[in-house]
C-alpha cells in the first residue's frame with residue numbers, strides 16, 4: 659500500500675496524461691508500452707496489473723489507483739459472504755471464460771457472443787456492450803433510480819467492479835455493492851446461454867442478501883441500526899414496486 663501512496667504523489671499523476679493518451683489509442687501494440695509504464699509504478703502483482711490495464715482499455719479511461727485501492731480495502735468488506743466476494747475477485751481478474759478465449763484455446767471457428775450471436779464474444783462485450791446485456795443493465799439502472807430516488811451516471815466500472823466514487827451517496831453504497839453483485843452473480847448463472855436474469859430474480863436475490871446482511875450484522879456486532887439503514891430504501895422500494903407474492 660506504501661507504493662500506492664507514492665504513486666499517487668509522483669509517478670501516477672505525472673504520467674497520467676501520457677497513459678491516458680495511450681489508453682485511448684485502440685491499437686493493441688500499445689499494450690506493451692503501457693505495461694512498461696505500469697511496471698515503473700512498482701506495484702505488487704503482475705496479474706493485477708495486466709487486468710487493470712485491460713479494464714482501463716475497456717472502460718475507455720484510466721481508473722485511478724486510489725479507486726482500485728479502495729475496492730481492495732473497504733469495497734470488498736461490505737459483506738462476509740464468500741460468494742459475493744468471489745464474484746468481485748473474478749471480475750477484477752476477468753476470470754470468466756468467453757467465446758473468444760474458448761475459440762483461441764480449442765481453435766474453434768465460432769467466437770461469437772452467446773447472447774446476441776452476432777459480435778465477437780469478448781469479456782467486455784459479454785458483460786457490458788452486448789445489446790442484450792445492455793438492456794439488462796438499463797433495467798437494473800432504472801430500478802436503482804427508483805430505490806435511491808436520484809440519478810447518477812451509468813458507468814461500467816460502477817456496475818461491473820463497484821467503483822462508484824462519489825456518484826452514489828455514501829449511505830447508499832453498501833446497497834449498491836450488494837445490488838450490482840447480485841446482478842452479476844445472476845448473469846454468471848446464465849453464462850454460456852442466451853438467457854438473461856429477470857427483474858424478479860434480481861429482487862429475490864437481493865431479498866436473500868438482505869437477510870444475510872442482517873445475520874452478518876448480528877455476527878459482527880455491527881448493531882441493527884447500520885444494517886437497517888443500508889436496506890431501508892430497498893425495503894420501501896419493494897413495498898411499492900415488487901410484484902412477487904413474498905414481498
Ligand SMILES: [Zn+2]
Pocket residue numbers: 771772773774775776777783784788789790
Ligand atoms: Zn452479444
